[in-house]
Amino acid sequence: MQRREARELLLTALYRCEFLPASLPELFDERDPGDQRQYVEESFRGIQDRREALDAMLGERTVGWRFERLALLDRNILRIGVYELLFSDDVPPEVAIDEAVELAKKYGTEHARGFVNGILDRIWKEQRDRATS
DSSP: OOHHHHHHHHHHHHHHHTTSOOOHHHHHHHSOOGGGHHHHHHHHHHHHHTHHHHHHHHHTTOTTSOGGGSOHHHHHHHHHHHHHHHHOTTSOHHHHHHHHHHHHHHHSOTTHHHHHHHHHHHHHHHHHHHHHO
């Protein structure tokens, strides 16, 4: 499985959790992530463990929109993107943003692509500026 497919599997898992408690073993019964198992497991747990903080960070940047009012898929795409930006050392920031935009193109709402790009780009620049200050 390619990393892009693993992100789609991760998005599916996060989306399912919005409605029902879902476990990764159940999800893996439906689709085996193969060599991307560690990525999916670590990302899923990391996003779930930091969900409140990620949502707060994203909510501060969704000017004119309450984060809770965003479409569920868009919220989860943003969670994946910001998690990769801040906590996945093996994913370059440009790749994290680009892959989130690709997910938004494929699964998000009509304006999700630009919205996701803008939010993640702002977070990345803020983090980069903090690191150089």
